[in-house]
Amino acid sequence: DTAVSQTPKYLVTQMGNDKSIKCEQNLGHDTMYWYKQDSKKFLKIMFSYNNKELIINETVPNRFSPKSPDKAHLNLHINSLELGDSAVYFCASSQRTWTATGELFFGEGSRLTVL
Amino acid sequence: DAKTTQPNSMESNEEEPVHLPCNHSTISGTDYIHWYRQLPSQGPEYVIHGLTSNVNNRMASLAIAEDRKSSTLILHRATLRDAAVYYCILRDGTLGGTASKLTFGTGTRLQVTL
Numbered sequence: 001d002t003a004v005s006q007t008p009k010y011l012v013t014q015m016g017n018d019k020s021i022k023c024e025q026n027l028g029h030d031t032m033y034w035y036k037q038d039s040k041k042f043l044k045i046m047f048s049y050n051n052k053e054l055i056i057n058e059t060v061p062n063r064f065s066p067k068s069p070d071k072a073h074l075n076l077h078i079n080s081l082e083l084g085d086s087a088v089y090f091c092a093s094s095q096r097t098w099t100a101t102g103e104l105f106f107g108e109g110s111r112l113t114v115l
Numbered sequence: 116d117a118k119t120t121q122p123n124s125m126e127s128n129e130e131e132p133v134h135l136p137c138n139h140s141t142i143s144g145t146d147y148i149h150w151y152r153q154l155p156s157q158g159p160e161y162v163i164h165g166l167t168s169n170v171n172n173r174m175a176s177l178a179i180a181e182d183r184k185s186s187t188l189i190l191h192r193a194t195l196r197d198a199a200v201y202y203c204i205l206r207d208g209t210l211g212g213t214a215s216k217l218t219f220g221t222g223t224r225l226q227v228t229l
Contacts, residue, residue: 043153045216045217090159098212099206102163102164104161108156109157109158
């Protein structure tokens with residue numbers, strides 16, 4: 001069983017469209033994250049949620065709206081897609097006390113291509 | 116976030132030890148040193164982390180300099196499956212739990228050859 005699963009794995013769409021990426025974790029963790037990896041391979045945190053509450057929001061444009069229906073799911077909705085949104089988006093999860101173990105668990109990524 | 120400096124790439128032969136260096140001269144006393152790796156087409160994977168003392172786990176060892184301005188990730192016997200980008204990351208230890216985060220740099224691309 002995949003611990004952190006993301007769908008879709010690949011997404012190709014036109015500029016101006018709205019799209020969503022879903023993430024689910026079956027590890028029983030209470031904190032989830034979205035990271036973005038751009039074409040230069042920099043991996044940057046976008047959001048983190050703990051028990052459905054937004055904790056970290058790293059100055060991401062308002063077009064990006066995370067939604068956490070429960071602590072096992074964190075979805076990312078993107079409005080009015082732009083070329084610069086093309087990237088690989090990674091979902092991750094952890095226990096609230098992850099700083100002791102050092103471990104974030106990442107999904108395999110969702111590659112978004114905006115044409 | 117305090118910055119880390121790593122070589123862009125390194126090569127190793129299979130079955131030999133690999134020492135991946137990381138400089139973090141501006142590290143503060145409360146920064147933890149984390150190492151993650153990212154295999155091709157996969158998400159990052161935790162390797163090891165430490166604060167002041169050297170650390171060992173089943174994947175690797177972490178050697179931390181006495182002044183903490185540098186550290187070295189040691190893979191004892193590299194295999195082809197260890198070919199990945201290795202990230203050395205400093206995490207602010209004053210932030211606990213949910214407010215804490217990892218800021219990834221560019222990492223070191225490790226190539227392992229037969």
